[in-house]
Amino acid sequence: MAPRTRAEALSRERIVEAAVGLLDTAGERGLTFKTLTERLATGPGAIYWHVPNKGALLDAATASVIAGALAVEATGSPLREIRALALGLFDAVDRHPWLPPQLAAQLSRSPWGSVTPRIFESIGQRVSALDVPETTWFTATSALVHYIFGAAGQNAANSRVAGVDRAEFLHAAADAWEGLDPAEFPFLRSIAGDARDHDDREQFLTGLDLILAGMTGAGGSRRP
Amino acid sequence: MAPRTRAEALSRERIVEAAVGLLDTAGERGLTFKTLTERLATGPGAIYWHVPNKGALLDAATASVIAGALAVEATGSPLREIRALALGLFDAVDRHPWLPPQLAAQLSRSPWGSVTPRIFESIGQRVSALDVPETTWFTATSALVHYIFGAAGQNAANSRVAGVDRAEFLHAAADAWEGLDPAEFPFLRSIAGDARDHDDREQFLTGLDLILAGMTGAGGSRRP
DNA sequence: ACCTGAACACCGTTCAAGT
DNA sequence: ACCTGAACACCGTTCAAGT
Numbered sequence: 001m002a003p004r005t006r007a008e009a010l011s012r013e014r015i016v017e018a019a020v021g022l023l024d025t026a027g028e029r030g031l032t033f034k035t036l037t038e039r040l041a042t043g044p045g046a047i048y049w050h051v052p053n054k055g056a057l058l059d060a061a062t063a064s065v066i067a068g069a070l071a072v073e074a075t076g077s078p079l080r081e082i083r084a085l086a087l088g089l090f091d092a093v094d095r096h097p098w099l100p101p102q103l104a105a106q107l108s109r110s111p112w113g114s115v116t117p118r119i120f121e122s123i124g125q126r127v128s129a130l131d132v133p134e135t136t137w138f139t140a141t142s143a144l145v146h147y148i149f150g151a152a153g154q155n156a157a158n159s160r161v162a163g164v165d166r167a168e169f170l171h172a173a174a175d176a177w178e179g180l181d182p183a184e185f186p187f188l189r190s191i192a193g194d195a196r197d198h199d200d201r202e203q204f205l206t207g208l209d210l211i212l213a214g215m216t217g218a219g220g221s222r223r224p
Numbered sequence: 225m226a227p228r229t230r231a232e233a234l235s236r237e238r239i240v241e242a243a244v245g246l247l248d249t250a251g252e253r254g255l256t257f258k259t260l261t262e263r264l265a266t267g268p269g270a271i272y273w274h275v276p277n278k279g280a281l282l283d284a285a286t287a288s289v290i291a292g293a294l295a296v297e298a299t300g301s302p303l304r305e306i307r308a309l310a311l312g313l314f315d316a317v318d319r320h321p322w323l324p325p326q327l328a329a330q331l332s333r334s335p336w337g338s339v340t341p342r343i344f345e346s347i348g349q350r351v352s353a354l355d356v357p358e359t360t361w362f363t364a365t366s367a368l369v370h371y372i373f374g375a376a377g378q379n380a381a382n383s384r385v386a387g388v389d390r391a392e393f394l395h396a397a398a399d400a401w402e403g404l405d406p407a408e409f410p411f412l413r414s415i416a417g418d419a420r421d422h423d424d425r426e427q428f429l430t431g432l433d434l435i436l437a438g439m440t441g442a443g444g445s446r447r448p
Numbered sequence: 449a450c451c452t453g454a455a456c457a458c459c460g461t462t463c464a465a466g467t
Numbered sequence: 468a469c470c471t472g473a474a475c476a477c478c479g480t481t482c483a484a485g486t
Contacts (some may be wrong), residue, residue: 010470025339027332033460044264044461046470054460101332106379108251111381117404117412138415139431142378143371147435150370153328157335173336180341187348189273191362206429209364211371214438234451253477268480270451278479 011041012050012060019061023098023215055109058102062117065096070122078129079212085122086148086208090201093152097160100153119145132215140215155200170195207215234266236274240284247285247322255282279333284328287319287339294346302353303436309346310432312373314425318378321384324377343369356439363438371435379424394419 018039022031033044033054042046051057070093072084091097106113122146124141132140158173159166177185208216242263246255257268257278263269275281284302293316296308317323330337348365356364381396383390401409401416 025418028329043471043473045463045472048461049377049469097332101325101328104328107253107381108321108325108384110262111378111385111393112400117401117409121409121411124415127450128383128411128414135412135418136430136434137411138418139427140434141411142375143431143434144377146371146374147367150374151366153331154335154366154370157331159390161335169335176336177341185341186347187345187361187365190352190358191348194359194362202365203366207367210360210364210367210438211435212438212451213438214434214441217438217441256477258477267452267454269453269482272480273450 010040010046010050015040015047016049016057016060016064016191019057020096023061024096028098029084032144041103041124059106059115062099062102062106064119065092065099066115070118079124079216081124082123082144082207082212083205085126085223086144087201087205089148089157090204093149093156094159095157097153100149100156103149112197126214128214136215142209143211144208147207151204153205155204166200167197170197175213233272234264234270236284236340239271239274239281240288243281243285244289244320246321252325283330283337283339286323286326286330287342289323290339290343291315292316294342303435303440306347306350306368306436307429307432307448310368311425311429313343313372314376314379314420314428317380317385318355321380324380325375327373343364347372351439354440360439362386366372367435368432374429375431379428383424389397390424391421 015036018036019031022035022039026035033047036047037043049058051060066089067090070085070089072081075081075084080213106115120141123144124137127141127144128134128137161169164172174192174196177188177195180189182189190224227231235337238350241259242260243255246263248260260271261267273283274283290313293312294309296305299305299308310390327339330339344365347368351365351368352358352361372420382393388396398416398420401412401419404413406413
């Protein structure tokens with residue numbers, strides 16, 4: 001019979017799960033060994049027996065969250081699946097706003113760690129199923145991946161400004177842009193009105209389709 | 225007569241300059257108040273008199289480096305200027321690889337801080353000068369900005385893997401991809417050969433033109 | 449106004465000791 | 468094999484005291 005201690009036995013999965021929870025509710029700065037050991041009712045030594053260091057813990061938290069968002073059902077339409085993947089990642093970033101900074105940091109630690117290949121593979125499979133020349137596969141996939149996380153990160157940041165909800169924030173931002181120096185910031189002033197009321201997911205999908213249009217439509221010709 | 229102390233007088237600019245230097249040579253983890261005070265031959269209190277905290281110092285370092293990359297000469301061709309801006313930012317990220325993680329972190333602290341508007345304004349001015357409908361200006365600018373920093377960050381990370389030069393790293397990465405499970409990673413396996421010898425800047429520009437093609441060419445039609 | 453430097457609270461990590 | 472918890476080195480920040 002397996003030995004059962006009073007509390008749930010500690011495991012790598014339980015630690016990662018707790019880490020994700022702390023990151024979600026308290027942000028990157030909210031995950032410390034103090035908060036983690038309190039939540040798991042142990043000491044730091046116990047955690048270090050399951051996980052080599054904090055960096056690896058952050059990587060595992062990232063991987064577990066990304067893995068969930070990369071699971072989409074096959075529909076036979078690569079274009080539709082790319083949109084589903086993109087929206088899934090967009091929503092994952094919205095639920096886990098610590099994701100983009102963490103991915104960027106992980107990238108500079110080890111460029112092709114464990115998460116990046118899975119993301120590229122998932123998007124890239126659908127890109128290669130589209131009617132685009134093979135020479136642009138990697139470039140197109142790269143453009144899509146970077147747009148997805150960049151735009152999703154911007155959106156997640158917008159919707160988490162302390163104390164105000166999203167609509168309120170967009171209103172304030174639009175007001176701020178309209179108050180900018182017209183000589184220095186003509187562009188931001190010109191789009192301030194549009195920013196006041198737009199749907200984030202809709203805007204995100206529009207940008208995605210714009211990139212997809214470049215791949216499938218006028219694609220191929222450099223320096224048009 | 226202005227009082228001149230023995231050493232160069234401390235100033236916000238000198239502190240920011242020293243911070244950029246430390247970030248460039250030792251990375252994000254290399255910038256601490258210890259290394260900073262050593263380089264500037266003072267104590268922490270002196271720095272806190274000029275700068276409110278470390279976050280503001282990182283923001284100032286980011287702003288100073290980005291400002292330099294946003295200065296491009298007017299050529300009359302917005303398309304050419306967008307390419308020049310993109311390449312300038314690409315090279316800035318290559319010289320300052322701490323930039324993308326720092327921008328991502330700054331974004332989640334304050335979404336529209338001081339740097340993001342300047343980047344959006346600079347790209348957006350040229351986008352609005354292209355022949356694209358006004359409704360897509362923000363979306364297109366957003367796609368360009370996120371692609372630029374995402375791809376530049378990936379490249380900078382690639383070229384800084386400890387101990388090996390860029391060509392050596394790409395070779396190793398390609399080998400690793402070819403060794404992946406064919407059932408799970410068909411895409412990465414298929415592009416491994418191309419990855420072995422490609423020009424990073426060329427690849428980056430190709431991706432940029434792909435997005436620009438989507439804006440100027442087939443642009444506008446959602447769900448093609 | 450500008451700088452010094454000791455002191456504080458906190459953080460990631462280690463490790464001898466337990467079961 | 469798995470966990471405890473004290474100890475260590477380090478980090479950002481403060482502040483009374485100096486000039």
